[in-house]
Amino acid sequence: MAHAIQTRSKLPLTAAGMTEPPAPGEFIEAAPGVLWMRFPLPFQLDHVNVYLIEDGDGFALLDTGIGNDATKEIWESAFANALKGIRLTRLIVSHHHPDHMGLAGWMCEKFDIPVHMTLAEFLTGKYLCSGPYADKGHFYSDFYRLHGTTEDQAEAVSGRGLAYLKIVTGLPDSFNSLDPARGLVLGGRRFEVLTGGGHSVDQAMLYCREEKLFLACDQIIERISPNVSVHAMEPNADPLGTFIRSLTDIKGVVAEDALTLSGHRLPIAAPHKRADELIEHHHQRCDQVMEIVGAGTKTAAEITPVLFRRELDAHQFSFAFSEALAHLNLLVEQGRLTWEEENGVQRVRAA
Numbered sequence: 001m002a003h004a005i006q007t008r009s010k011l012p013l014t015a016a017g018m019t020e021p022p023a024p025g026e027f028i029e030a031a032p033g034v035l036w037m038r039f040p041l042p043f044q045l046d047h048v049n050v051y052l053i054e055d056g057d058g059f060a061l062l063d064t065g066i067g068n069d070a071t072k073e074i075w076e077s078a079f080a081n082a083l084k085g086i087r088l089t090r091l092i093v094s095h096h097h098p099d100h101m102g103l104a105g106w107m108c109e110k111f112d113i114p115v116h117m118t119l120a121e122f123l124t125g126k127y128l129c130s131g132p133y134a135d136k137g138h139f140y141s142d143f144y145r146l147h148g149t150t151e152d153q154a155e156a157v158s159g160r161g162l163a164y165l166k167i168v169t170g171l172p173d174s175f176n177s178l179d180p181a182r183g184l185v186l187g188g189r190r191f192e193v194l195t196g197g198g199h200s201v202d203q204a205m206l207y208c209r210e211e212k213l214f215l216a217c218d219q220i221i222e223r224i225s226p227n228v229s230v231h232a233m234e235p236n237a238d239p240l241g242t243f244i245r246s247l248t249d250i251k252g253v254v255a256e257d258a259l260t261l262s263g264h265r266l267p268i269a270a271p272h273k274r275a276d277e278l279i280e281h282h283h284q285r286c287d288q289v290m291e292i293v294g295a296g297t298k299t300a301a302e303i304t305p306v307l308f309r310r311e312l313d314a315h316q317f318s319f320a321f322s323e324a325l326a327h328l329n330l331l332v333e334q335g336r337l338t339w340e341e342e343n344g345v346q347r348v349r350a351a
């Protein structure tokens with residue numbers, strides 16, 4: 001296809017050799033016609049990967065980076081240099097988290113392109129962009145107090161509803177649904193659409209069976225375990241159970257040696273092995289929680305620092321707390337723990 005970037009028609013589809021990420025504003029052709037770019041993030045996890053996938057005479061963009069000025073500047077510079085002359089055909093957003101969806105509104109308007117998302121991710125993104133809790137921080141802080149945090153920890157999260165709005169640029173009012181029943185054709189490739197919960201509500205992944213090429217987004221990541229969290233919006237959710245089922249489902253579809261490109265870190269050569277490691281990690285965490293609870297009772301806030309032994313700032317504490325709670329909700333779902341309430345605080349006890 002004729003476009004400004006000379007892509008190679010054949011590349012060995014392997015993660016070997018991709019041991020260094022692309023520099024900001026540059027790309028690495030990770031698979032034929034699949035350009036891997038990386039953007040900085042202002043968090044401890046300091047980067048996010050996005051991909052441009054050849055789509056006729058242009059490229060479909062998978063994820064945008066976070067919605068801040070630094071990311072916009074890198075995009076502007078990339079479009080003036082490494083990506084000069086290319087046309088974006090559409091935006092695919094894997095999930096509504098700000099590091100992936102942050103510049104969706106900006107991109108769709110700037111390039112007049114449609115967005116493709118799963119229905120659940122689109123509606124969740126739209127919902128959060130409407131600022132539902134902007135004027136009632138106690139919605140978050142009450143949830144923390146219920147699980148035994150200190151007043152300081154509870155207060156630290158009361159601005160969370162506003163924090164999201166500061167690092168996203170909204171979504172268009174209409175969208176195209178990413179639907180596993182329909183798949184997605186990009187250029188000469190037919191992708192199967194896989195969806196899975198746990199890390200987000202219904203994250204989209206793309207798999208090209210003929211080429212054994214898997215865009216796993218944040219569901220399977222090299223070396224780090226994707227955050228799995230219970231939030232105030234759905235306090236009794238079981239995202240960890242959902243996440244483990246999703247990893248098992250992925251193994252049923254994706255080849256064990258598929259080249260796997262993720263939303264963070266480096267490409268993966270053996271996605272089944274990585275999925276098994278993630279499942280095993282969470283099983284070990286569940287056993288650890290059972291040990292911490294022992295014969296007594298514990299709150300989620302008491303379990304968090306024992307489960308996550310490193311020093312946690314307020315932002316990291318909220319992730320760790322929500323992930324500890326995900327383990328508690330799964331153990332309650334499995335009948336290994338039960339909830340009891342004491343003085344307005346929820347505690348778990350071995351069943």
Ligand SMILES: [Zn+2]
Nearest residue numbers: 097099218263
């Ligand atoms: Zn992410």
